[in-house]
Amino acid sequence: MNSPERTQGGGWFALLREQWQVAPAKPDFRFVLVSVGPWFKTSEVAELFPILHEDADLLAINKPAGLVCHPTKGDVYSSLISRVRLHLGDAVSAHLVNRLDRETSGVILIAKSPVADAALKKLFAQRQVEKEYLAIAHGHFVPDTACCEAPLGKDEQAIISIKDCVRPDGSVAKTEFAVERRFTRAEGDFTLLRVRPHSGRKHQIRIHLQHLGHPLVGDKLYGGDERLYLDFVLRQMTAEQRTRLILPCQALHATRLRFTWRARDWEFRADPEPWFTDFVAGKPSTPDWAEKYL
DSSP states (O other), rough: OOEEEEOOOGGGGGGGGGGGOOOOOOOOEEEEEEEOTTTTSSOOEEEEEEOOOOOOOSSEEEEOOOOSSSSSSOOOBBBHHHHHHHHTTTTTTOEESOOOOOOOOOOOOOEHHHHHHHHHHHHTTTTSSSEEEEEEOOOSSSEEEEOOOEEEEEEETOSTTTOOEETTTSOOOOEEEEEEEEETTTTTEEEEEEESSSOOOHHHHHHHHHTTOOOTOTTTTTOOTHHHHHHHHHHHOOOHHHHHHHHHSSSSSEEEEEEEETTEEEEEEEOOOHHHHHHHHHHHOOOOOOOHHH
16 A cells, blocks of 8 residues: 555644654645625735645645634635635635534545545545544543444434434444543543544534533533523623633544545644643633634
8 A cells, every 4th residue: 555645734643642643844824815895994814724735636624613614694704615715716616525513623625626526525425534533522531442333313302403312213323432631620521532433424423422421522512501502603602601611612623534546545634723732731721712703
């Protein structure tokens, strides 16, 4: 097997196991000077996203937390695909190969042609893409490794229509968890996990962690109180609610994608954002994040 094409955006993996260590590298931040309409008083330079790799057919980026993938009614910076189109320009088509929840950060692939898009999506559909996440969960995982194969389906009792749950008649789902670090802070006990989903169900990692009794830190939907999600959507979260969440976004980061395509092995790695790594490192966490993420 050929050595994989590996691209990554930093050296935080050195905190993890030996097999994860990579040489530090400065992320390639791209900027664009644009005039985006009357809702801006002046033209401004905006940071679009960290770029992990780009060639004629493929763009790999490290999606920031708090950014939706699909277009919204907001400005041209309010969705990932809108930012991608600003970066690529009108002459290049942009196709989201994979997607992440709004609050999940990490590796996203953008195909620059329908042919590349179809080929890469086929790999995901056939489960030929190895996916790896980092997650911070409440509590200390007792085993060093765990595997959850609880089936998932719609939560018909939830007040939130998009919420799913573990149910016997649900779709097959499998997630592997490995403890990277157990730690304790003033806010409680936590575990940094390496997560490998073997299926791609909606909210799979989040639901399986809840099912195991270790919900994600900052999860507004599966953390035990659905009202947090409602108040977030309605932009009426209180200081007390933000303190309960601890972190600004759910602590889930898509850290690695690996696959074989066009007779080559590809691997893309991305470091989590500072709020994630600072929490693991024991640095103070402040709930004063409403302006950025609401």
